[in-house]
Amino acid sequence: EAGVAQSPRYKIIEKRQSVAFWCNPISGHATLYWYQQILGQGPKLLIQFQNNGVVDDSQLPKDRFSAERLKGVDSTLKIQPAKLEDSAVYLCASSLGQGAGQPQHFGDGTRLSIL
């Protein structure tokens, strides 16, 4: 089966600019996650969707970050305006659903560099 697809793979922008990332989960996966992974650290959950509804966005900096999952399939994560501390890899993951212990499948991530 095709894996989780993310684009772009790399993005370089200047601070205060805007950027958007795209994710296409594994077909049939109802749950989608966005993580931020700062260099040298483990991933940190930003937001979780179940179909097109938000399950948890408690760690999303809502003053600058937004995410949507229209039609319950693809998702976009946007940062506006970007700050230097947003430099990180942004990982998208998906799982079949919310059944207990469902493993998450990850994409290759987008590496964001802020100048």
Add this chain to the structure above:
Amino acid sequence: AQTVTQSQPEMSVQEAETVTLSCTYDTSENNYYLFWYKQPPSRQMILVIRQEAYKQQNATENRFSVNFQKAAKSFSLKISDSQLGDTAMYFCAFMKINAGNMLTFGGGTRLMVKP
């Protein structure tokens, strides 16, 4: 809130030998899942092994096995017959049940397999 600690930032092992990566976690939950993920330089997080807390038997996947000590809140990963392709970052992760299957990751251990 759950915390996951990986006390070994870096480890190395000779090819064909065995290495053990440590992980401890803190939770008040009685039922949960634990995971080990591998992240090679390509950045994609790959599931290595999963353990259900209510199962006493340690999980095994080919050359990978865990030592799950629930009372001690310890979850170590043993890699037998190490191969060059095992070189990667390894992340331990905790999943609380009935909370959207969100993962809390440790800080990671960088493993280098030497020829």
